[in-house]
């Protein structure tokens with residue numbers, strides 16, 4: 025597969041997948057998600073690769089979720105909601121290698137879900153985290169909610185989703201969403217150090233550990249699939265469309281008048 029929306033490189037046993045849509049704050053469209061799925065499969069089953077790093081191009085954003093300009097009810101690709109996010113989430117969990125989210129800027133919406141799903145998150149002190157679904161007419165009811173609650177606890181997860189606030193890297197570290205925060209200019213060195221340390225460990229022991237962690241939360245995949253069917257219906261409503269329109273028109277949404 026030729027990549028247009030992402031960059032892929034392999035070095036010293038590390039595969040680096042970079043969402044390369046800086047002008048869209050590294051938001052993903054259908055094609056981006058397909059390319060990421062392909063790249064995770066390529067890295068995940070290559071015995072020379074011991075760890076995968078997921079990041080975004082530039083300094084502004086790691087990833088800001090679904091591309092709102094490619095969102096008219098459904099998104100522009102394949103799958104239940106026009107984005108095969110279920111397949112992307114699945115492959116991040118299923119490859120038998122640690123995935124590190126290198127977060128240098130905004131990890132928002134579906135971007136925050138991706139960072140949450142990665143085995144580790146290493147963040148620059150400039151990074152910001154948050155969910156925006158109830159502000160823009162969306163929700164990730166599955167790994168985005170239930171798995172987040174496993175990490176930060178129920179109260180905090182509900183706050184993150186209902187209030188749509190932004191959290192600094194330090195706050196995210198305090199709530200367990202981030203493994204380590206470093207000064208911006210030390211981010212790459214820190215990520216490289218973690219990768220080098222992983223490369224010294226037994227790949228099979230790590231694979232077994234990853235799969236056993238995953239097994240305990242596997243039921244969330246089914247919640248996600250059911251949730252995605254509901255989100256598909258939600259995206260067709262005036263209430264959800266109002267959120268997308270308001271974001272694109274840079275105004276506050278008026279949801280109350282649009283509920284059925």
Ligand SMILES: CC(C)(COP(=O)(O)OP(=O)(O)OC[C@H]1O[C@@H](n2cnc3c(N)ncnc32)[C@H](O)[C@@H]1OP(=O)(O)O)[C@@H](O)C(=O)NCCC(=O)NCCSC(=O)CCC(=O)c1ccccc1C(=O)O
Nearest residue numbers: 049051088089090091092093109130133134137160162164
């Ligand atoms: C990132 C922000 C917080 C930055 O805010 P600010 O600094 O004020 O800058 P802005 O002027 O808002 O944005 C700058 C520039 O970037 C463009 N942009 C930013 N994000 C997006 C985006 N997601 N899509 C398209 N474009 C984007 C913005 O339009 C500006 O462009 P200009 O040309 O300069 O005008 C803030 O921008 C923000 O909150 N962004 C996020 C917006 C958003 O709505 N994200 C989608 C969330 S919902 C989602 O991800 C659905 C898909 C999904 O995740 C999902 C759904 C269902 C089940 C599962 C999933 C899943 O887990 O994936």
